[in-house]
Amino acid sequence: MNDNEKNITISNKTEDVKPKDQDQKDLPKVPAFQDEKTREYMVSTIEEESGYYLLESKTKGFRMLFPEDGEYSDSETSKKNESLFFDSVNKKTNIVMNASVKFYQNESFINDPETMLDIVSGINEYKGHFEKFEAKDKDIYFASKHENFDNEENPSYIFLGYIKSKKQDDLGMEYSFMFSCSANAKTCKPDPKANEEQVKRIINSVTFGDV
Incomplete structure (x- = not known):
């Protein structure tokens, strides 16, 4: 076996080991892996x-x-x-994201958009309309709102909705993402369009397992 073959073998063995079982010093130097509880959810160190x-x-x-x-x-x-x-802090923009997702299985109400949107609206104190996006394997309901709270110049932007599996009944997820300026930020310029794009990237990537 030559050196290249040895390196490939070592790399493959590393990828077979879950991030939570790898040495922290060998993991990517980003919060998703350096935080002990977060890396328990990570599938691989490959982007x-x-x-x-x-x-x-x-x-x-x-x-x-x-x-x-x-x-x-x-x-x-x-x-x-x-x-x-989960949360994240963009150190370049000083924008904080606070996110929550709730996965449902074997719950019949997840099949009823009216019921689910009432639930999501109630939790987020939202009274507006939801857009519906259809993908091959899921339906996505999406809405946005903004809140001033204590800062009228830099409001918080919230993106909310729910996702329904098309492949399996009684299976889906509700979600909420809020973006706001870091409390310690000296400069902060909200960018709701960029925030919306990030949320859509994440929710469009959702796939449901065979549970």
């Missing part, structure tokens, strides 16, 4: 897209793109549902 890696839920019910600067903040898991909360 899926620039700045994004692949996340898999603990129940293996779904996978989605996860930003390299994202960090786990909390989670809730039951036999039917799994919630994941």
